[in-house]
Amino acid sequence: MAMPIKPSLAGFFAGSNPNPPVHLGTRYDTSGNFLIEPGNTVVCHLVNGSLSEAAVIEVRERMRAMPDADRLAFTPISSLHMTLFQGIIEYRRRLSYWPEDVPLDTSIDDMTRLYLERLNGVGDHGAFKVRVVDVVPTGLTVTGVSDQDERIMRAWRDALSVPFGYRHPDHDGYTFHITFAYLIRRLDDERASQWQQLFDDCLSLLARQAPVIELRPPAFCSFKDMKHFEELLVLG
Template identity: 55%
Template sequence: MHAPFVSQKLAAFSASSNDAPPRHLGTRYDLNGEFLREPGNTVVCHLAEGSRTQYAIIKARKQLLDMPEAHSHLAFTPISSLHMTVFQGIIEYRRTWPYWPKEMPGDTSIDEMTDFYLKKLQAFPQLPAFAMQITRVSPLGLTLKGATVEDDRAVAEWRNAFADAFSYRHPDHETYEFHITFAYIMRWFDPGCLPHWQRMLDECLEELRSAVPVLEMRPPAFCEFNDMKHFEELIVFDPV
């Protein structure tokens, strides 16, 4: 008899694949699913309010929430926080280059850093619009890529321009995987439950791609945050 199919990407969430606790546990959230203070700034696209995309993604999120292991293993962010990160700004616990600009002291307050970038981003260029599609659903949310090759190029142009403005590029700058986070992992999964998750995730992806082949999102916005529950838009960058 063949073992039930579990993809390599889903198997990565198995307790049998992990000896160490999840990376952000204890700094971003705790084992009760409560989000901790971790201030910073970032550039994101929020979902278009009241759109078909928002409805479909909220439905998909509920499918994950309804799984038996969801509440014990995953810390879910609020619906209002759903977004795609375009470019990662600075954050409290990463204060060295290439996650922090060389020209600013590493002990500069987060509020001062946000003010610093607010001034720099006043001169940010207008860039082409881009559209995104969903390529994968995982226990943590959605993986995205450009709807077309031209969209991939356009969103890369935005990322490169923000890298110039922020004065750093993360090591994964060229290979960054766009995503919409639903949750963070608190406890690794028992391998026995993963085939059920695989079936649900596959069905969820099929439904999403049928309902929203291209996502409706707001333009990129420079935001500040205190934790992963809310991202306050400070500057909105309307595309050409």
């Protein structure tokens, strides 16, 4: 009998979630190729060459070595980042995800130029540290190392919602994360124990080798797809 799937993993397995992955066909295809989906965002890239980056890459490589890892479309190592605030994106042109004072058919390039102007006056809301609290098939779930770190991260989000002109429905409860991959196909329930063991081992590895994930300051970025996020304006 297959072992029960822990709640944070349930949505990744076919028995618990038979629906097709949300972004399949718009963000990436069934071969794992990333598609053009332009937008902008505020992210913190990993610190290149840091010990914590090396540990994160080790976890990513262990996931890629799984025999059914072909069900995942992995983003490049160079794109690894923690999203601080979600900007606008081509296939999400609707209110709560787009500013009310700007027409919904405005080009992505024009939106990026507009946000560069609006973000020029955004102050520094403080540095923060993050740690990994969960490992799932698509990457790492992170949170502030301390309650104060978490408050600072939330303060950044509140401040950024003003120039961006919206708050997503999950604004207050947003789960910070570092994406490794996107699901092409749900994982088989029979493989749950192997994946859960891998994630438990990876979480222990990160606790030992990278209790704090070193991040660069928040930066406003543009992107054409999920493979590269170009820093246009450093905010922190």
